[in-house]
Amino acid sequence: xxxxxxxSGIAALLPLANAAQAQSLEQAVNDVFASSTGWFVSLIFAxxxxxxxxxxxxxxxVAAAVFSLYFAFVQFRNFRHAIALVRGDYSDPNDAGExxxxxxxxxxxxxxxxxxxxxxxxxxxxxxxxxxTFWMILAGLLGMATKFTECTLGVKYRNEYEDGTVSGGPMxxxxxxxxxxxxxxxxxxxxxxxxxxxxxxxxxxxxxxxNQAHGALVGVMGDxxxxxxxxxxxxxxxxxxxxxxxxxxxxxxxxxxFMAVLYVGTALIIILMNIDMxxxxxxxxxxxxxTGLGVAGGVVGALIQGFxxxxxxxxxxxxxxAIAHSAVRxxxxxxxxxxxxxxxxxxxxxxxxxxxxxxxxxxxxxxxxTTGNYMIEGGKIATVGGTSGVALTQAAFGSAFGFAPTILAxxxxxxxxxxxxxxxxxxxxxxxxxFGEGRTTELVFKTLxxxxxxxxxxxxxxxxxxxxxxxxxxxxxxNIIGLYFLMPIVKRELDSYVSRLKSGQIKxxx
Amino acid sequence: MSVKFVVGFDGSAASxxxxxxxxxxxKAQGGRVVVAHVxxxxxxxxxxxxxxxxxxxxxxxxLARAEEMILLPAVQKATDAGVETAGVVRYGxxxxxxxxxxxxEGAHQIVVxxxxxxxxxxxxxxSVAGSLVQVxxxxxxxxx
Numbered sequence: 001x002x003x004x005x006x007x008s009g010i011a012a013l014l015p016l017a018n019a020a021q022a023q024s025l026e027q028a029v030n031d032v033f034a035s036s037t038g039w040f041v042s043l044i045f046a047x048x049x050x051x052x053x054x055x056x057x058x059x060x061x062v063a064a065a066v067f068s069l070y071f072a073f074v075q076f077r078n079f080r081h082a083i084a085l086v087r088g089d090y091s092d093p094n095d096a097g098e099x100x101x102x103x104x105x106x107x108x109x110x111x112x113x114x115x116x117x118x119x120x121x122x123x124x125x126x127x128x129x130x131x132x133t134f135w136m137i138l139a140g141l142l143g144m145a146t147k148f149t150e151c152t153l154g155v156k157y158r159n160e161y162e163d164g165t166v167s168g169g170p171m172x173x174x175x176x177x178x179x180x181x182x183x184x185x186x187x188x189x190x191x192x193x194x195x196x197x198x199x200x201x202x203x204x205x206x207x208x209x210x211n212q213a214h215g216a217l218v219g220v221m222g223d224x225x226x227x228x229x230x231x232x233x234x235x236x237x238x239x240x241x242x243x244x245x246x247x248x249x250x251x252x253x254x255x256x257x258f259m260a261v262l263y264v265g266t267a268l269i270i271i272l273m274n275i276d277m278x279x280x281x282x283x284x285x286x287x288x289x290x291t292g293l294g295v296a297g298g299v300v301g302a303l304i305q306g307f308x309x310x311x312x313x314x315x316x317x318x319x320x321x322a323i324a325h326s327a328v329r330x331x332x333x334x335x336x337x338x339x340x341x342x343x344x345x346x347x348x349x350x351x352x353x354x355x356x357x358x359x360x361x362x363x364x365x366x367x368x369x370t371t372g373n374y375m376i377e378g379g380k381i382a383t384v385g386g387t388s389g390v391a392l393t394q395a396a397f398g399s400a401f402g403f404a405p406t407i408l409a410x411x412x413x414x415x416x417x418x419x420x421x422x423x424x425x426x427x428x429x430x431x432x433x434x435f436g437e438g439r440t441t442e443l444v445f446k447t448l449x450x451x452x453x454x455x456x457x458x459x460x461x462x463x464x465x466x467x468x469x470x471x472x473x474x475x476x477x478x479n480i481i482g483l484y485f486l487m488p489i490v491k492r493e494l495d496s497y498v499s500r501l502k503s504g505q506i507k508x509x510x
Numbered sequence: 511m512s513v514k515f516v517v518g519f520d521g522s523a524a525s526x527x528x529x530x531x532x533x534x535x536x537k538a539q540g541g542r543v544v545v546a547h548v549x550x551x552x553x554x555x556x557x558x559x560x561x562x563x564x565x566x567x568x569x570x571x572x573l574a575r576a577e578e579m580i581l582l583p584a585v586q587k588a589t590d591a592g593v594e595t596a597g598v599v600r601y602g603x604x605x606x607x608x609x610x611x612x613x614x615e616g617a618h619q620i621v622v623x624x625x626x627x628x629x630x631x632x633x634x635x636x637s638v639a640g641s642l643v644q645v646x647x648x649x650x651x652x653x654x
Contacts, residue, residue, distance in 0.1 A: 088553055093610075097569045097601030099562050100553035107559055164567025240558070254556050327562045425559035 034463040037470075041463075044470040044477075052297070053304050056473045060311040063480045064142035067149050070487055071494060075144035075341045081501070082338040089508050090335070098329035101339045108324035108340065110256045111422030112347050114415040115212050116313040118263075118408060119390035121355040126381055126388045128305025129295040129365070129374055130281070131288025133356040135306025140348030143316030144341040149483050152337030152490045153177060154322030155330065168326020169426075170319040170479045171197075171433045177486045189478050190433070193319065196474040197430035198445075200318075203468015205423025206449060207456025211465070213416035214457040216390065220409040230454035233417070237453060241424050242446040256418045259411045260351065266407070267354035270400045274361045281360045294373030295381060313352055314344035318472060319479035323426045332506075334493045359396045424449050513541035514617040518608050518638065520547060521580040524623030528653040529584055532621040533591045541618075542594040545584045546611045547576050551601035573599055605641040612648055620650045 045054050068075065084090060085101050124132045150170070157176040158168030171190040178186025214229040239245040271278065284293070289306075292298035315321060321343060325336050359365070366375045366382045375382040387395045390412070397404035424446065431445040432438075456465075500506045515532040519525045529545065536543050549572060557565065581597040588595040600607050612620055624639040639652045 091553070093602075096553070097549065097551050097565075097572070099557065099565045102554050103557050104562065106556055107562055110556075111559075164570055165563050166566065167563070241560070250556060250558065250561075257556070324559060324562075327559075327565070329566055422559055 030463050033467060037463065037467040040474075041466045041470040044473050051300070051304075053300070054308070056476065057304070057308050057311050059480065060146075060317045060476055061139055061142065061307050063317055063483065064139065064144075064146045067145035067483070067487065068142050071145055071148065071491065073145075074148055074338075074494065075141065075345075078338050078341075078498075079345075082342050084508075085335055085339050086342065090506065092509055095329060099327060101328060101330075101335065104325050104328040104336065105339050105342060106257060107422070108321050109260075109343055109346060110252075110418040111320065111324060111426075112313070112315050112343065112419075113256070113260055113351060114419045115209070115390075115412060116309070117347065117351045118355060118393050118412060118415075119212070120309055120313060121352045122359060122392040122396075123389050124305040124309035125356050125359050126365070126383065126392055127296065127379070128302040129288045129293050129381060130284035130356070130360045131286075131290070131292060131295070131299070131302035132306035132309065133285045133353060133360070134289035135303045136310045136356070137306075137349050137353055139307045139310035140314060140344050140352070143310060143314050143344040143348065146316040146480075146483070147314070147321055147343055148337040148341040149487055149490050150317070150319055150322040150479065151325040151340035152333050152493060153483070153486055154326040155328065155333035155336045156489070156493070158326040166327045167429060167432070169323035169429055170475075170482060171430060172326075173322070173486060174478075174482045177482070177489060181485065181489070183485055186482075189482055193475055193478040193482075194430035194433045196471045196478065197319070198427050198434075199468050199471035200475055201423040201427025201430070202449065202452050203465055204472040205320075205426065206420055206452050207468065208465050209416040209419050209423075210453045210456035211459075213413045216409045216412040219391070219394075220406055226458035227454065230457035233420070233457060234450040234453040236417070237420055237424065238446065238450040240421060241428075241449070242443060252414060252418050252421070255414055259414055262407070263411055264351060264354050266397065266401070266404065267358045270358050270397070271354075271361055273400060277361050277363075281357060284360055294368075294371070294376060296376065296379045309352065310344075310348045314347040316344050317476045317480050317483075319475050320423070320426050322479075323429050324422065332493075332497060334490075334497045337490070337494075355393055359392060362396045362399045364392060364396050364399070420453065513539045513619070514544065514615060515541060516544045516546050516608065516612045516615060516617040516620045517584075518548070518604070518620065518622035518642070519545045519580065519584050521584075522623065522625070524625055524653075526623070528621045528623040528651075529588065531651070531653045533588050533593055535621075536588075536593045537591065542596075543588050544611070544615050544617060545581060545588065545595060545597045546608060547580050547597070547599045548604045548607045549573075549576060549599070549601045550604055552603065569601075604638045605645060608638075608642060609645055609647055612646070617648060619648055620646050621653060622650070623653050 044056055047053055048055050048058060086105055088100060088102065091100060124136065153173040154168045157173035158166050159172055160166050171194045174186045174190040174193060210230060210233055213233070214226045217229060218224065236248060240248050287293055288295070288302055290299060292302050295301045297304065321340055325340050328336050330336060364383050366384065367373070368375050380388060383392055385395055390408070394405040394408055397408060427449060428442060428445055432442065435441045497506070513536070515536055517529050517532045519529055532543050535541065576599045581599055585595050585597045598611055600611065608620060620642065622639050622642060624637065643650050643652065
């Protein structure tokens with residue numbers, strides 16, 4: 001998620017450190033971190049020889065393609081069934097009061113829909129051109145198969161306790177699934193995953209979110225201390241995750257889908273207002289995808305940007321969704337797999353694409369009238385007003401509606417908040433996997449998590465965030481190795497379910 | 511064939527009135543009573559990850575509490591009055607679920623109390639009695 005967001009417009013808006021003293025402390029922390037963890041960051045984000053393509057992106061996209069082929073494009077063949085499941089058509093009415101498929105999907109989505117959908121896409125399109133959209137959609141569609149695989153396993157191998165609570169996720173399927181298949185090393189992979197997950201939850205799922213939310217606030221309200229944002233955020237998050245004030249979280253969980261709908265709705269209105277441009281916009285997307293339209297790196301440049309955006313936005317393969325989905329109540333783990341495949345679709349194919357379309361259709365990117373190619377300035381496409389990142393999205397929306405940038409800032413803050421709540425949970429699950437469940441150990445994690453929110457929004461600890469972003473993608477390395485070994489188990493579940501669905505053994509209730 | 515009454519019961523004073531009414535009717539007509547308690551629930555509401563994890567346990571607790579604190583005393587009361595009585599606890603939209611129970615049980619009448627909210631409050635929040643009257647598949651009695 002979001003790694004290259006740092007180079008976006010929001011980052012440029014970040015306030016400079018408040019005092020020289022704070023700066024020197026920051027400097028010291030940065031130096032220690034950079035020197036001790038730099039190798040790890042370079043390893044995870046290393047580019048393939050002779051290209052500027054990070055291998056980790058290739059790793060995610062290849063996995064998505066493998067799963068798509070292995071499961072014979074389950075994401076398309078069972079798309080309608082997935083929607084029927086979410087609508088509750090196959091839910092036993094006697095199970096009313098249990099977590100529904102819809103609820104599991106909505107909660108998992110609130111963890112992935114975020115900054116990347118608004119600002120990250122602008123970065124991708126701003127460098128890779130309209131063509132990046134095509135590759136982003138393609139990668140999003142393939143990523144659906146990865147989600148399907150990991151979430152099915154998450155439910156199948158979860159732990160259920162006597163008090164009715166459930167713990168699931170890659171740490172559990174790596175341990176139990178490998179043991180079941182008689183493979184060695186499951187426990188080691190599980191521990192590695194848990195460690196990376198904790199670090200990832202501190203970084204990409206926490207400090208980075210707080211940092212960017214503060215940036216968005218500064219963009220609208222003018223410069224003020226990041227400490228204020230941090231303390232307020234930390235207090236509210238602490239109330240929710242440690243104080244049990246679930247009502248605050250419930251309010252956000254309600255507002256976030258509303259914001260997402262509002263965002264897509266606004267985008268659709270802007271697209272409709274320029275309906276005569278829609279043919280041209282798709283022309284740009286296809287032409288850009290196969291010719292590059294003059295962007296840096298040509299077709300490959302557009303492809304890299306699109307793939308990157310999709311992989312970082314929907315988290316397919318990272319393993320976080322498997323934790324979120326594992327608590328649903330169902331006798332058929334595969335049904336949760338079907339439901340989860342809608343996640344990359346909504347996140348990437350719908351929401352990210354809307355952002356891209358609005359930027360393209362409002363003609364923020366300057367086209368050279370003689371060649372039809374983009375004007376390039378310093379490796380980036382020249383834009384009206386020279387914006388990039390979230391500022392580019394804001395400019396695109398603002399060109400149609402003057403109030404749009406304020407709504408975007410509110411959306412960014414709310415998305416950041418819900419992402420932090422979700423990641424605090426993922427991190428906690430990994431933490432209890434390593435250190436056991438118990439009030440004290442859990443409180444230690446929660447306190448640490450909230451303190452880091454303050455650190456994240458008050459500073460610009462580049463190397464620290466680099467490291468935790470790398471940890472987030474290291475989760476994908478471990479998780480996908482596991483998925484390759486465990487995919488025959490998912491295949492068995494799939495075949496059995498589909499044959500029972502066809503024979504009418506699995507019935508609709510409604 | 512005896513007449514069957516479904517009573518929407520939540521333990522409140524208003525629902526006690528409805529129960530009393532149904533018991534009296536059932537006694538007079540030689541009918542039976544089904545005490546129905548519906549826990550408000552929508553599968554489309556939003557939950558936090560923590561709530562999702564605890565949901566199954568909570569549900570068992572809620573069901574046990576509803577059974578013990580609300581349903582049993584009501585069933586006992588009706589049985590003591592000499593009426594054949596059964597009890598049901600369900601999750602769902604209250605009015606819709608009462609209708610569903612009514613159909614399943616083959617009941618002839620629904621009896622509910624009303625909370626007597628102001629017109630404004632009912633407009634904003636809706637009222638069970640009001641929506642029930644609109645959708646009930648059988649005659650519906652609202653006891654003041």
